[in-house]
Amino acid sequence: MWDPVAYQTYGDLRGRPFHELLARVPVEAPRRVVDVGCGPGTLTATLRERWPGAELEAFDSSSEMVEAARAAGLAAEVVDAREWVPRPDTDVVISNATLQWIPEHRDLLRRWVTALPAGAWSAMQVPGNFDAPSHVLTRQLAASDEWRSRLGPGLLRGAETVSDPVEYAELLADAGCAVDAWETTYVHALEGPDAVLRWITGTALRPIRAALGDDDWEAFRGELGERLAEAYPRRSDGTTWLPFRRVFAVARTP
Numbered sequence: 001m002w003d004p005v006a007y008q009t010y011g012d013l014r015g016r017p018f019h020e021l022l023a024r025v026p027v028e029a030p031r032r033v034v035d036v037g038c039g040p041g042t043l044t045a046t047l048r049e050r051w052p053g054a055e056l057e058a059f060d061s062s063s064e065m066v067e068a069a070r071a072a073g074l075a076a077e078v079v080d081a082r083e084w085v086p087r088p089d090t091d092v093v094i095s096n097a098t099l100q101w102i103p104e105h106r107d108l109l110r111r112w113v114t115a116l117p118a119g120a121w122s123a124m125q126v127p128g129n130f131d132a133p134s135h136v137l138t139r140q141l142a143a144s145d146e147w148r149s150r151l152g153p154g155l156l157r158g159a160e161t162v163s164d165p166v167e168y169a170e171l172l173a174d175a176g177c178a179v180d181a182w183e184t185t186y187v188h189a190l191e192g193p194d195a196v197l198r199w200i201t202g203t204a205l206r207p208i209r210a211a212l213g214d215d216d217w218e219a220f221r222g223e224l225g226e227r228l229a230e231a232y233p234r235r236s237d238g239t240t241w242l243p244f245r246r247v248f249a250v251a252r253t254p
């Protein structure tokens, strides 16, 4: 289950990579633009402003997210990206902060760019922070004697979840595309107490939330919050710096 409201906390900071990704897609009049994993649709809606003449296709595997996207005025559909096939007039495929949830996404990327028409664009962004203290501390707590039996193995993924920019560049170039890949580490200035805990609650902690009852969830969050506060100290002015690495790859089909 996704909670569109929790996810959209820090919407401004989460939106920036989407705009920086799109800035590297210099197509003027695409026929069809697809947002894979559109989430609550807030960012998808900006695609309409960028390409008003394009057919906008948006989908997500979460019915809660699709409901929120529809409430925002988009004709979004519940579709699993693993089942999706680009239509012949698809000139742009975007997936922002989505493919990290799909272990086989490297195969999907290869399949999509092979199926797209000539001169089409594929643009993706994934978080590259699975080895950051926020995620390492969460995995360590989940694997501790106290929590292992309640959470089970394999709930949280490690650095293998996503690739480095060069690996995506290789994969897409091998499929015949011209590639523009890069990474950026944003230093987010988060305000208020337990800022990093709140940041990861709507995303990385979702599998933990889904596995625990309410009391256990509160206990897990409490313990994790203490560890995160040590790893990400809060400044005297109330700000907590959260370095957040993201990986981008834009490809153009031959």
Ligand SMILES: C[S@@+](CC[C@H](N)C(=O)[O-])C[C@H]1O[C@@H](n2cnc3c(N)ncnc32)[C@H](O)[C@@H]1O
Residues within 6 Å of the ligand: 002, 018, 036, 037, 038, 039, 040, 043, 059, 060, 061, 062, 065, 079, 080, 081, 082, 095, 096, 097, 098, 101, 102, 203
């Ligand atoms: C972090 S949100 C990003 C949403 C949106 N792209 C944005 O940037 O705001 C990740 C989204 O990926 C969706 N997702 C995860 N696995 C998916 C799959 N197999 N097919 C389609 N969407 C998926 C989730 O439901 C969620 O809405």
